Amino acid sequence: MNPTACILIIGNEILSGRTQDANIQFLAQNLGKLGINLQEIRVIPDQEALIVHTVNETRKKFSHVITTGGIGPTHDDITAPSIAKAFGVPWEIHEESFKILEAHFRPGEFNTPRQRMATLPRGAIPIRNPISAAPGFSMDNVHVLAGVPEIMRAMFLELAPHLSKGAPIVSRTWYAFGMSEGQIAEKLEEIQSAFPTLDIGSYPFKLQDQRKGVALVVKGHNENQVKNAAEQICQLIADFGLTPHEGEPTAKEASKI
Amino acid sequence: MNPTACILIIGNEILSGRTQDANIQFLAQNLGKLGINLQEIRVIPDQEALIVHTVNETRKKFSHVITTGGIGPTHDDITAPSIAKAFGVPWEIHEESFKILEAHFRPGEFNTPRQRMATLPRGAIPIRNPISAAPGFSMDNVHVLAGVPEIMRAMFLELAPHLSKGAPIVSRTWYAFGMSEGQIAEKLEEIQSAFPTLDIGSYPFKLQDQRKGVALVVKGHNENQVKNAAEQICQLIADFGLTPHEGEPTAKEASKI
Known part of the structure; x- marks a missing residue:
């Protein structure tokens, strides 16, 4: 079983x-790698009681x-004391x-609010901040x-070597321009049923140039099964007389999907 | 007391x-208006047990x-039955x-997967979908x-008139280019203490053109108090010999903040 994660955006x-x-997409992609x-993301306000409750609930579950x-150094930065x-x-x-x-x-500028950034829960292991020095930290x-x-990105790269890891998830994506989900839903479900350990997703998209279609994603730990399911999905698109495109559209297009 | 909301991204x-x-930013801004x-956002996977649990937990709290x-019509679209x-x-x-x-x-194209989109929990009130016809719905x-x-946006606009509403939140934002949070943290906390019912936030930013600074945001229900606190924040920036800029940078810049 792979380790699990929850992100709390405070x-x-x-x-x-x-x-x-x-921040979410960067963390999601890098945790996947x-x-x-990643099983859950929560966004919660800067309120001590809520942070305490949510941290204690999620650290037991994930x-x-x-x-x-x-x-940071201002009055609304209450994550560390919470x-x-x-x-x-x-x-x-x-x-x-x-x-x-x-x-x-500089001398004289390390004032009280900035000293707050060097104030951590007892027992915390600091996470180095190569950009602005004020550390993150791990508590268990x-x-x-x-x-x-x-x-955040720099800190995550510092943290990553210390996280317990699992088997990487293999993923293949096919894009079918001009197809709609309702046309392939039944056949897609048959493929999903044939590969119960894989996660097959269907995502309608519309690009900036207005071209529409469906992205079909296969994910799982077994590379061979992912390959076989991807081939069936490719065939499914071809059977509709459409040309399957593998991989992501360009980054610029993908941002609009 | 204003009504509260939680968003579940499934x-x-x-x-x-x-x-x-x-979707988050659109919903957050429009709920605010x-x-x-908006007190919490959760992102959860397409898993029935998790959706059931999370919906039942949050619908009591918010x-x-x-x-x-x-x-949608595919096998991974399980929100409605959940x-x-x-x-x-x-x-x-x-x-x-x-x-x-x-x-x-078209005749013959309203197949079984598409009929799934007309399958709702008993008692649901449909939310009109002016774009692709398949409805959203409200259950309590x-x-x-x-x-x-x-x-999603079109559906939200259909839904909005039916939501219980509260007093709109008034907000003022000042940008101080070249300022860092640690320089103003103490004075900012004094302003926050003087206006305990307002929510004063400090957000470091870096624009695409590399200019850095701090955005100081005052929010609350009392327009007069927000105005007075905003004036003090403006003065705080001026006292540092910097020019306070009110309002948001251009949309293009803001996307990078």
Whole structure:
């Protein structure tokens, strides 16, 4: 069994619609590459009681919980003290991180709010931040990353070698332009029934140039089975007199799917 | 007290990282405009037991639960039967929706998989789909929309007049280019303490042209208080010798914040 994961996006800015999420897809893709099965994502506000409750619920249910957001120097950055509370440990200066941040800022600029970024739950293992020095951290299976996408990505790359991993998921995707889901639903279900351990998905799309169609995705751990199912899907599209296209459309097109 | 909402994004494609979410921000912004307080978002896979559990947990906690995804004609579209199960009612042909879909397709093309899209939980109130005819539906406070962004948006506009609403949230945003959060954290906290009923947030940003800074957001129901807090924030930025810019950067820039 592959390890599982849950992502907690902590921050009012997604819930108010002010900010378009720019972290989920990166984390989802990279967890998949590590063979970690992302099973749930939650977006919750900067409220201590909610963070404590959600962290304690999810850390029991999933192998890994990855949080983003709320570890900066301002009053609305309450993720670290909330995690301390969830684990029932003090929130205290982390000496090593304090020294790193002290050296990072010019003399006199490492003020009280910035010292907050060197204050971690007792027992936390810091995650290095190669961009702006203020660390993320792991407490057991809870991994706390920044919300700023550039910093979150750098921290995730620091964290990745320390995560328990599973068998990578193999995936094949066929695009059928001009096809609609209702035309192939029955045959597709037959293929799914023939490969019960695979996950076969059907996703209608519309590209920026208005071309429409269906993307058919096969995923699973058994490379040979994925290959066989993909061949049947390819044949299914061809049987409709359409040309199956393998792989993703260009990145620019894909962003609109 | 304003009504609350939770969004459930149902679909493996977000969890696998195949698809970049394109629904959350639209729903978040439009719920905000209706004075509905979006408190949580969950992304869950196409698994019946998980959908049933999550729907039953959230519909008790929030005034409105809005789901997206999983109401198409293919085998992986299991939202409607799962909602029926959550409510303990049969999943059955909805006569009115059946007639609409029958008229929508050419003779002979309204096949069994497409009839699935006219199959709703008993007691559901359909939500009109002006784009591709297959309806969404409401069961009590659970509102089931399509996952395809264009259709989801059209359905939300059909649904909106029927939602219980609250006092709209007023918001003001100031951008300070060249400022970092650590410089203003203490003064910002003083402003937050002076306006305890408002929600003051601080968000570092980096634009496509590499300019960096901090966005300071004030939100609340009392327009006058929001105005007063916004003036203090404007003054705070000016005290640092920087020029406060009100409002959002252009849409193109904002997408990178």
